[in-house]
Amino acid sequence: MYHPATHSAPFPSASRLALAAACATLLLAADAGAAQRAQIKLNQVGFLPGAQKLAVVPGDAQARFAVVAADSGKPAFEGSLTEAATWDLSGERVRLADFSALRTPGSYRLRVAGLPDSAPFAIQPGVYRALDAAAIRNYTLNRSGIALTPAVAGAYARPLAHPDTRVLVHESAATKARPAGTVIASPKGWYDAGDYNKYIVNSGISTWTLLAAYEHFPDWLGKLALNLPESGNGLPDILNEALWNLDWMLTMQDPDDDGVYHKLTNKAFDGMVMPEQATAPRYVVQKTTAATLDFAAVMATAARVLAPFDAQAARSQRYLAAAERAWRWAEANPAVLYRQPDDIHTGAYGDKSVDDEFAWAAAELLISTGKPAYRARAFAYRPTAGETAPGWANVGMLGWLSLARHGERLPQGVEAAGVRKDLVALGDRLAGRWRASPYRVTMTKEDFVWGSSSVILNQAMMLVAAYRIEPRPEYLHAAQSGLDYVLGRNGPGVSFVTGFGTRSPMHPHHRPSEADGIKAPVPGMLVGGPNPGQQDAKDCPAPYPSKLPALSWLDHMCSYASNEIAINWNAPLVYVAGALESLQR
Helix, strand or coil: CCCCCCCCCHHHHHHHHHHHHHHHHHHHHHHHHHHHHHCCCCCEEECCCCCCCEEECCCCCCCCEEEECCCCCCCCEEEEEECEEEECCCCCEEEEECCCCCCCEEEEEEECCCCCCEEEEEEEECCCCCHHHHHHHHHHCCCCCEEECCHHHHHHECCCCCCCCCCCCCHCCCCCCCCCEEECCCCCCCCCCCCEEEHHHHHHHHHHHHHHHHHHHHHHHHCCCCCCCCCCCCCHHHHHHHHHHHHHHHCCCCCCCCCCEEEEECCCCCCCCCHHCCCCCEEEECCCHHHHHHHHHHHHHHHHHHHHHCCCCCHHHHHHHHHHHHHHHHHCCCCCCCCCCCCCCCCCCCCCHHHHHHHHHHHHHHHCCCHHHHHHHHHCCCCCCCCCCEEECCHHHHHHHHHHCCHHHHCCCCHHHHHHHHHHHHHHHHHHHHHHEEECCCCHHHCCCCCCCHHHHHHHHHHHHHHHHHHCCCHHHHHHEEEECCCCCCCCCCCCCCCCCCCCCCCCHHHHHCCCCCCCCCCCCEEECCCCCCCCHCCCCCCCCCCCHHCCCCCCCCCCCCCEHHHHHHHHHHHHHHHHHHCCC
16 A cells, blocks of 8 residues: 555656546446436455344435345345435434344345335345455465466466565665665565555555454355465465465565664556566665564564464464564664655655554464563554554554454463453444444544545444454444445445455555556455545546545546555454354354
């Protein structure tokens, strides 16, 4: 994900922009009309049989609804709509249809007299299997330093790009042992977002969330077959994918002082070209406290998650040793914040405070080492006012999730009851928002920011954590609504995941999807979603359809503020889909 203050992405030629603008204007006019016309909005992928099942219907609709077979139109369920209410964030007056009692597997549409039928959706066990697999495989398709063969990538195969075996040490990262211009190797890893750079801070939360998804729900995520190059090696595929980035992260720790470089990057964003065409020199830039602590947290987590698959324990021990060395560097350098060098114009991922990073890293190290020395920091985190979910700049709640999950691994006399109580209180707060929302979502105006789609999924992740402590149905219902939102029950009425649902993004801000000549974008990518900040408006030839928070989304490759993809956004999609498959039937 690009940092708004530093985004400067080149776009295609003027002729292509003119054509894109003309096409986008027509599409937007059609979409704006569609938004104003009555439409039924729901999860366009579907529901597990035991899940809550809701749809949003225009407020002036008749009071009754039916769910009908998608092929024959035969009624399968009938019910009454709720009273109409206005969702100020989209300006819509809406009713809700609740068809949770329908549990019979099949393909259906929701029907209300006088309205077009809804998009088709499924009710069936394992309904999110393909979604979850595609969301993880998106990391595979965004790997750096590998040739993706047709056997693995299908139509999205591409040559080797960015081997990163000759990366330069930038002046901001120079030391006596590694002066500016030193050549190092830093291969593998994932492209961060729509660009081809690699950032430790964003890799941190992304990799951790994949590891946590497996750690929390191994029966589901450990069995997903992903057709990776490494498949069949005895390791669950999701962990194979995480390893590709873990291997890269290890190379970002300076062996001479144990600090961690903030990012590996070009000096400026590449144009809209394929990875193998992006050949500008690459640099490791500045060591920072945030990057070093994120690294420590992830390596401590990886050490325990991968230990059962590590017969000689060498890999796990290496991870844990690297984590503790990084912690010591951070303790000696507790406030080295990222400062963008004058000649670097890519994502900053800057952070004003690292208290949350200290707490997260301490929590993971306390759990994985059992050393009481980490106790005080591990339990020191307190969220800021209004904070309801983790994000790359606010990682303290990740520590909460681990502490609540691993009470049995804590040293004798150390108790996580307070953290569990905090998680339940957060669950109550989010459930209260959900109940009060005419759309039945946990989002408020403040949540419609850059990457809003991931905000609601991270909130859903916290609701899942609360549910596992206190299994109150409304926690799980609200988490389900988070997934429903990104799959179609939202203001624009689209699935924000490429390749899933009847209407999904066709023009994400993602260089390979723009440059590969394939009509359909790479599947399984979660786009950022509505963002009334519209920080890209000056760069876009097409206008946003609305300034209302819940409608401020543009399906155009120019819209890096609402239609980009990012590894940290896909991660909670993986987690939440897996959690719902594991906790509901």
